[in-house]
Amino acid sequence: MIHFPLLRTRRLTVQLRELSIAESVAIASMPTHLEEASCTAFLRAAVASAQGIDDPAAWTVQERMLAVAHYLAATAEDGPDFALGEGHYSDYLDGAADIQTQAPQIEVGEVGGDTWHIRHLTGAMAESIERMTGEVQDASGKPLSGRLHWILGAMAAQMVRSDESVPDADMAEGAFDEFMVARMKIMGAFPESDFSALMALYFAGREKLHHLFKTEFSKDGIVAMPKGGAAANLPPARFPVHTCLSRMARELVGKPDESGL
Structure with a gap:
């Protein structure tokens, strides 16, 4: 059993839990081009409790990135500041910038x-x-x-x-x-x-509206940009949910070689 520290932001308090093998296989079976749908399915399964906003579909895309990354930080072999291509998680997370307003627009x-x-x-x-x-x-x-x-x-x-x-x-x-x-x-x-x-x-x-991650769009969807400073020249990064799944779960649905972050 993996322990996940409580995740707190200005709007959310979230407790994650480890997926069951059945849940992992179900998410691994989803079409790879439906990353946002996979993210929602993953978070609905991985969130044991949430205060503030219950449904991860109603979270901002940055809050969703943070929750996925929080799961990875607890499960990645290289530790909490896991590798993202040529950089690391800390090169993209702007933890000092949370949502500044509760106004809907x-x-x-x-x-x-x-x-x-x-x-x-x-x-x-x-x-x-x-x-x-x-x-x-x-x-x-x-x-x-x-x-x-x-x-x-x-x-x-x-x-x-x-x-x-x-x-x-x-x-x-x-x-x-x-x-x-x-x-x-x-x-x-x-x-x-x-x-x-x-x-x-x-x-x-x-x-x-910037908070947590500086987002941009690529041909495949939403990406996180490096937060600047020494990391400014790093490429965009993604947090695909299949990287949260075990190789065994991916192999069971015939997707063992999907790329990482």
């Missing part, structure tokens, strides 16, 4: 006569963006993919006009996915100058 500026706000990117939102890959097309009819899809999806999920009513991401998956696709199409049809201005507001607003 903050104002970021005006575009096209509308005042816009930004809200945190949650696990449920990220899962929807992941599921909707290929559902939005460009002007030539080619499906959007990669980093562009993730940026557009995040803007659709996080950017909200003043007095605009938007659904919660924890509503029925199909309904929120429909909302996301429609919103991504609308934003994708903005005049280029308006979209450019909105994207600038998005990135500036994201900086204001």
Whole structure:
């Protein structure tokens, strides 16, 4: 039995537990391209108790990264400051920067006569963006993919006009996915100058919401950037949940050679 220290943040107090072999096999069996869905399944199994916000799908993507990394810190062979490619966990975790506000959203500026706000990117939102890959097309009819899809999806999920009513991401998956696709199409049809201005507001607003990890988007999804200083030149890192699973569990479902962090 592995002991996990209590994980505390400004919003959460979480006690993790070791997965059973049945739970590990079930998560290892999930499609490898559905990393956010796998993360939710893993955390729902690994969280023994949570105070503040119960469902890991409602945690921010940074809080989810922290919980996965906390599990790895207790289980990795190289110890709590485990290796992440050329760097280590401590090169990416900004432990001094926790969520600064409980406000659901903050104002970021005006575009096209509308005042816009930004809200945190949650696990449920990220899962929807992941599921909707290929559902939005460009002007030539080619499906959007990669980093562009993730940026557009995040803007659709996080950017909200003043007095605009938007659904919660924890509503029925199909309904929120429909909302996301429609919103991504609308934003994708903005005049280029308006979209450019909105994207600038998005990135500036994201900086204001920074906590725990500096996140960015790659062609495969959400990554953590090095926190700076001596680590500034390190590449982006991910915390895929399959690295929390034993080799035995992965071998049992035919995935023994999946890469690490």
